[in-house]
Amino acid sequence: MSSNVRNLARLPHSLGVAGTMMLVLASFPGWAQESAAIGQHARDVATGVCGTCHGPDGNSINPMFPRLAGQHAGYLVGQLKAFKEETRGDPYAIGYMWGMASGLSDETIDALGQYYAQQKTGPGRHHDAATIARGRDLFEHGIPSEGVPACSACHGPDALGNDMYPRLAGQHAEYILKQLASFQSNMRNIAVMHGVAQNLRDPEMQAVADYLESLP
Ligand code: HEC
Ligand code: HEC
CATH class of the missing domain: 1.10.760.10 (Cytochrome c-like domain)
Structure with a gap:
C-alpha cells in the first residue's frame, strides 16, 4: 500500500473525530448559555416567589418556614421532588409546598438546590x-x-x-x-x-x- 492510500484510508476516521470535536465545541457555548439562563431563572423564582416565605436568600425569619440557606443541594432537590410527587405529606407540606413545587421543572429544581446551597447562613439564636x-x-x-x-x-x-x-x-x-x-x-x-x-x-x-x- 502506498502512503497516499494509507492516509486516505485513515481519513474518514480522523474526520469523524474532528467532526465530533467541532460539534462539541459548537454546542458548548449554547449549553453554557442555557445553564446560565436556568441559574438566572432559579434566582428569579427564589427571590420573587419562594422568598415571600423562605426569605430571598433562604434565611427565613418566620419559624413556620424552614431556613434553606446552606442546606445541601441533594437534600433540597429530594424534598422538592417529594412535594412535586406529593409523597411528603404533612398538612403544611400539602398546604404550602405541593402547589409551589407542582410547576417546577427538574432543571429548575436542580438550579434552586444549587442556589440555596450557596447562600450564607446567619448566626445561631441564643438559648439558655x-x-x-x-x-x-x-x-x-x-x-x-x-x-x-x-x-x-x-x-x-x-x-x-x-x-x-x-x-x-x-x-x-x-x-x-x-x-x-x-x-x-x-x-x-x-x-x-x-x-x-x-x-x-x-x-x-x-x-x-x-x-x-x-x-x-
Ligand atoms: C407561602 C409560603 C411558601 C412559599 C411561597 C414557598 N414555601 Fe417552601 N415551605 C413552606 C412551608 C410552610 C414549608 C414547611 C412544610 C412542613 O412544615 O413540612 C416549606 C418547606 C420547604 C422545603 C423543605 C425544607 C426542608 O428543610 O425540608 C423546601 C426545600 C422548600 N420549601 C422550597 C421552596 C421553594 C424552592 C419555593 C419556591 C418555588 C418555596 N419553597 C415556596 C412555605 C412556602
Ligand atoms: C440513621 C441516620 C439518622 C439519624 C441517627 C438521625 N437522623 Fe434525622 N434525618 C435522617 C435522614 C435520612 C433525614 C432526611 C429525611 C428525608 O429525606 O425526608 C433526616 C431528617 C431530619 C430532620 C428534618 C430536617 C428538615 O430540614 O426537614 C430533622 C429535624 C432530623 N432529621 C432530626 C434528627 C434528630 C434530632 C436526630 C437525633 C435524635 C436525628 N435526626 C437522627 C437520618 C438520621
Missing part, C-alpha cells in the same frame, strides 16, 4: 446554657436506654449534614419540633427518622431543637 447542654448531650449521644441513636451519627458532629443527611444547624426550633412530630406520626413517612423519633418525649425534642437553633 442548661437547655443547650441537654440538647447537645442528646444530639451527640442519643438516649441509649430508650433506643434513641445519636443524631450526630448521621447529621454530623456540628449538625452541618452532608450529601446524604440534611443540615440541621441554625434551623428554626419550631420547624424542627414540627418535623420530629411528623416523623413520629408518620405523616412525613421516612422509616429511618420514624425509628429515631418514636421514643423521643416532648421536652427532649424541645431541648435538641433549641440546641440546633443555637448553632451557626
